[in-house]
Amino acid sequence: MxxxxxxxxxxxxxxxxxxxxxxxxxxxxxxxxxxxxxxxxxxxxxxxxxxxxxxxxxxxxxxxxxxxxxxxxxxxxxxxxxxxxxxxxxxxxxxxxxxxxxxxxxxxxxxxxxxxxxxxxxxxxxxxxxxxxxxxxxxxxxxxxxxxxxxxxxxxxxxxxxxxxxxxxxxxxxxxxxxxxxxxxxxxxxxxxxxxxxxxxxxxxxxxxxxxxxxxxxxxxxxxxxxxxxxxxxxxxxxxxxxxxxxxxxxxxxxxxxxxxxxxxxxxxxxxxxxxxxxxxxxxxxxxxxxxxxxxxxxxxxxxxxxxxxxxxxxxxxxxxxxxxxxxPMDMLMLPGEEMNMHVSAVVSDSIDGDTLSTHTRSTSIRSSSPGPSHARSNGPRPVTLHQAVSVSNPDMTEWYILSGHDINGYAIVPTFSLECEITPVQTCVGHFLPSSLPILKELLDQDVDIHLLSKLSLQNCLHILFDRYIPIKNENGSAHLHTALDMLLKAGAEVNARDVQGQTPLHLLMKNPKIASEDVLGVLNKMVEKGADTSILSPRDGNVLALAAKYLHFEAARAILNADMLASEPESIDRAIEACMTMTGRATDKFVNLRTKTRELLKLWTGKVGAPRREKVSIKVLQDAGQLDSTGIRAKCRVARMAPKAQLDCANQYYDANIKKKREMILNNMGGFQGLIR
CATH class of the missing domain: 1.10.510.10 (Transferase(Phosphotransferase) domain 1)
Structure with missing residues (x-):
């Protein structure tokens, strides 16, 4: 011994x-x-x-x-x-x-x-x-x-x-x-x-x-x-x-x-x-x-x-x-004004891959479905506040506390979410999101909660929290509840370009969550862009959304961004995305290597002479949607389809004037003007 x-x-x-x-x-x-x-x-x-x-x-x-x-x-x-x-x-x-x-x-x-x-x-x-x-x-x-x-x-x-x-x-x-x-x-x-x-x-x-x-x-x-x-x-x-x-x-x-x-x-x-x-x-x-x-x-x-x-x-x-x-910890839930004895500083740890997120998962086995406040389930204590009822996905207790006059916009520290950050009930809901959370989210939104409130300390809104903490749940409906929740939040007016305390938008966190499948990333991206999400916004550490899509090998999302975002195809943006793609490390499987190579080759297609036709197409589309070009690609006042952010318009106009305008006018003149083009 x-x-x-x-x-x-x-x-x-x-x-x-x-x-x-x-x-x-x-x-x-x-x-x-x-x-x-x-x-x-x-x-x-x-x-x-x-x-x-x-x-x-x-x-x-x-x-x-x-x-x-x-x-x-x-x-x-x-x-x-x-x-x-x-x-x-x-x-x-x-x-x-x-x-x-x-x-x-x-x-x-x-x-x-x-x-x-x-x-x-x-x-x-x-x-x-x-x-x-x-x-x-x-x-x-x-x-x-x-x-x-x-x-x-x-x-x-x-x-x-x-x-x-x-x-x-x-x-x-x-x-x-x-x-x-x-x-x-x-x-x-x-x-x-x-x-x-x-x-x-x-x-x-x-x-x-x-x-x-x-x-x-x-x-x-x-x-x-x-x-x-x-x-x-x-x-x-x-x-x-x-x-x-x-x-x-x-x-x-x-x-x-x-x-x-x-x-x-x-x-x-x-x-x-x-x-x-x-x-x-x-x-x-x-x-x-x-x-x-x-x-x-x-x-x-x-x-x-x-x-x-x-x-x-x-x-x-x-x-x-x-x-x-x-x-x-439900018995120890803290209300605003109380202080925890232990202080843990908010230090962000970033690995080589940038995806070393916490592996804490949430179990569905403890979700309460008790019929009313007088019936506590045997597998856990009865929720005693609105935040507790929301965090364990108990719709009946949630409704009870709302009817009892609990503040639907009140802040509280929920230990299972954070040891420091105070959040509202709707943020608690999306932070502990499960398929069974959908009725609770609908109930809260029907009660006209203030969707624009930000979590204290992290300054995140509901979209930030949903994308950052979402964990897929295997069931017959797959990830349908994620898209349903997103539709509800967008309809309620959640800000798609809000920045948190680290300068990140919801789209940045979407790309960085390795648990969200690439097909879901693409679907969420399209919905966010349709509502005005700006993919060109830079985060302090990771660059724009294209760089993050390339880093985490969301190939289809990267292609969608390039086809819609004029700034994404700027040389500096492409260089950073290629660098981010090549710094991504993973298991050396054929699938991983092929996907990384495929993503890198996609980015290279948008550089130099090879990328010029693609940039031209995006530039014309941005200006046509903004009503600055007609269907032939010539300057004219037209009906606005969708107004792009000012930075996008400025970039598209600059590229159009330098590379497209004279070429378009020459083609039309050689073809006899508009009538010749029509004939």
Missing amino acids: GSVLEEASKQQQPEPFDLENYRQCLQWLQQTCRPVFMKELSDFSSVPVPITAENAQHPDMIGGIQQVQVATWKQSQVQILPADRWGHAQYVLQEIQALHQLRKCRQIIQLYGYLPNASPTASHIPALLLQQPSYGSLRQFLGHHFDSIQWPERYKIALDIAQGLRFLTSQGVPCTLHSGNVLIDGEGVAILTGFGVPDGLVTTAPCQMTAQPSPASLLVYVAPEKLQGRSKYSPDWEVYSLGILLWELSSGRVPFDEIISRAEAGPRLQKNMDQLSSAIVKGLREETIAGTPEIYEQLFKMCWEGEGSSRPPLDVVEETLLMLVVVE
């Missing part, structure tokens, strides 16, 4: 420096990741980090200090780590390949990109840009904030851990789970690190700057069967570790911390830890903390059962935590 402590302090002897292997790392990065240049980084700082047994490349280094460089990239804190300082070349390549494979999950540490030639050791060794969560490790976070966080926040952190862990196991990747390998980012999301093959760790570098449990205390996270060495790796080990972390979230401390502290202070550490290991194998567990919710207590006790076969599967753990996240 002492092997656990010995394994925690095991050192790998350095191998001879092999520049060629690091060049292979650089080549792999060039093929799969985005290059980031120094000019894109800001707020540089150098943090002194003690060299420990976990991060030393050689035993002689232990006890010294190394400087770790930290910077800001796209509003996210990153750690700049030269590859040769991470470890030996073969392990670095293994780790960056693992990170690339797992990049789609928000709860997994992100490799944002690399800096070419950033190493002082050799000009061909890249530096890796790793996510550096601002709250440090879970151990550090609980040490500083435990007294101020409430159960809704603990549920959300636990759910993040379970979702990240389930994603890792689905990919066949083991995880060494303890409160030092779970990091908390600026949005309060739990990020997993420290995963890899069963006999070794991967991605330990970001943990260098975070508080870790002591080496001796790591054994309390280890499943009894692993402590005994009587079985090979199994996901059941990680369910056990998750159960220990759930208890740690309820208590704010490492299990058996007093026993471990006394053992570390005494002369017989190894013997005392062996005794603790034996007691854990025989069934010793920590006591439940007073005030722990009953369901949560039952869950972690099931997870830390002594036999792996008695522990629940990870998907059951996730579903239980999801129920707690959605249902339990």
